[in-house]
Amino acid sequence: MPRYMTEPAVKHDAPSHTAILLINLGTPQAPTTKAVRVYLREFLSDPRVVETSRPLWLMILNGLVLNYRPQRSAVKYQAIWTKEGSPLRVHTQRQTQALQKLLDDAGMKVRVAHAMRYGQPSIPEVLSRLKEEGCNRILLLPLYPQYSASTTATAFDTAFSWAQLCRSLPELRTVRSYPDHPGYIAALAASVREHWAKHGQPGDDYRLVMSYHGVPRSTLEVGDTTFCECHKTSRLLAEALDLREDQYTVCFQSRFGSSAWLEPYTTETLKALGAAHVKRVDVICPGFVSDCLETLEEIALEGRDDFLAAGGEEFHFIHCLNERDDWVRALAEIATQHMSGWPTSGPQSSEEMAECLRRARCMGAKR
Numbered sequence: 001m002p003r004y005m006t007e008p009a010v011k012h013d014a015p016s017h018t019a020i021l022l023i024n025l026g027t028p029q030a031p032t033t034k035a036v037r038v039y040l041r042e043f044l045s046d047p048r049v050v051e052t053s054r055p056l057w058l059m060i061l062n063g064l065v066l067n068y069r070p071q072r073s074a075v076k077y078q079a080i081w082t083k084e085g086s087p088l089r090v091h092t093q094r095q096t097q098a099l100q101k102l103l104d105d106a107g108m109k110v111r112v113a114h115a116m117r118y119g120q121p122s123i124p125e126v127l128s129r130l131k132e133e134g135c136n137r138i139l140l141l142p143l144y145p146q147y148s149a150s151t152t153a154t155a156f157d158t159a160f161s162w163a164q165l166c167r168s169l170p171e172l173r174t175v176r177s178y179p180d181h182p183g184y185i186a187a188l189a190a191s192v193r194e195h196w197a198k199h200g201q202p203g204d205d206y207r208l209v210m211s212y213h214g215v216p217r218s219t220l221e222v223g224d225t226t227f228c229e230c231h232k233t234s235r236l237l238a239e240a241l242d243l244r245e246d247q248y249t250v251c252f253q254s255r256f257g258s259s260a261w262l263e264p265y266t267t268e269t270l271k272a273l274g275a276a277h278v279k280r281v282d283v284i285c286p287g288f289v290s291d292c293l294e295t296l297e298e299i300a301l302e303g304r305d306d307f308l309a310a311g312g313e314e315f316h317f318i319h320c321l322n323e324r325d326d327w328v329r330a331l332a333e334i335a336t337q338h339m340s341g342w343p344t345s346g347p348q349s350s351e352e353m354a355e356c357l358r359r360a361r362c363m364g365a366k367r
């Protein structure tokens with residue numbers, strides 16, 4: 001068995017293309033215990049996600065977590081599942097289509113595809129397809145504005161593992177994070193202002209709660225930058241909205257297991273705000289650009305209950321950016337900045353290939 005993939009026959013005059021690969025987390029195929037177990041097994045076996053010692057963690061995962069969590073999580077997925085499927089998948093597909101249309105309308109010749117880190121369509125599968133289609137410049141653009149080793153780095157690891165098997169490598173570029181991109185911040189601010197226009201301007205007893213997906217606190221101590229990037233986004237969003245420091249709160253949700261995660265926790269924050277008789281909270285989740293289980297269930301349903309049960313009066317959830325025009329424009333800007341120098345105006349013949357053809361050096365090559 002050859003170690004590296006066999007390449008299609010060389011066509012010296014074949015056009016080469018530029019592609020953007022949007023990468024998201026992935027989601028179960030169905031809101032059933034079985035499908036959620038398959039998804040969680042792949043997700044939670046990733047050493048970038050759970051850094052506990054392997055043998056110990058695999059015992060806990062197989063002996064406990066995969067026996068109990070899939071059923072509980074499936075009930076939560078059922079509460080948010082749509083006719084078209086999982087919200088995370090639906091929004092990622094729509095973002096892909098919207099970005100493709102925007103670039104087409106702008107006259108750019110760039111392919112846009114998406115892949116999921118867990119489940120389908122997988123990163124290796126989509127990279128192989130793009131390569132077969134002649135894309136030899138591929139920009140990896142994770143749909144995570146803030147960097148985290150548990151999301152961004154594992155997506156890149158997967159792409160690079162695929163690349164390690166390629167004989168003829170495409171050019172690969174990565175977008176690490178974009179927590180302060182002006183277009184991203186402006187789209188978030190516009191979504192809040194539109195929400196205020198619809199539900200009334202906030203009064204005195206008001207808090208804009210900015211909730212991000214947490215990670216174990218130990219990862220901050222060893223150099224993960226999630227915490228700082230979340231705070232940077234929050235400060236810029238508050239500035240764009242002219243909010244005073246006492247009008248907004250940053251917190252972290254989705255804690256998994258019993259170790260300490262980034263604090264303050266969203267659940268405790270909402271309960272404390274309710275108990276302190278803050279009349280109204282609006283919750284926005286700037287770290288998620290597609291509505292998903294963590295926003296539609298954990299915040300919009302559970303978070304609401306927590307706040308109201310603790311004594312709060314009015315709770316609103318502000319939807320993720322999803323396929324808002326201003327967000328798709330921001331994505332296009334982020335991608336264009338990172339594709340700088342790459343041909344994006346039409347199918348190109350590689351100069352080296354043309355040169356090779358001119359000199360007839362490879363004319364005898366069978367492949």
Ligand SMILES: C=CC1=C(C)c2cc3[nH]c(cc4nc(cc5[nH]c(cc1n2)c(C)c5CCC(=O)O)C(CCC(=O)O)=C4C)c(C)c3C=C
Nearest residue numbers: 025026027028049073088148150151213215256292293294
């Ligand atoms: C076990 C540790 C986890 C880490 C670390 C983690 C980081 C992390 N996750 C997201 C984004 C999403 N996570 C989602 C679901 C989800 N996350 C974990 C665990 C960790 N995440 C689990 C077990 C689950 C599955 C659901 C459950 O059983 O609770 C989702 C939603 C997926 C969907 O299908 O809708 C997203 C999105 C980020 C951004 C992040 C690090 C910053």
Ligand SMILES: [Fe+2]
Nearest residue numbers: 025213254294
């Ligand atoms: Fe998560």
Ligand SMILES: [Fe+2]
Nearest residue numbers: 254293294298
């Ligand atoms: Fe959750």
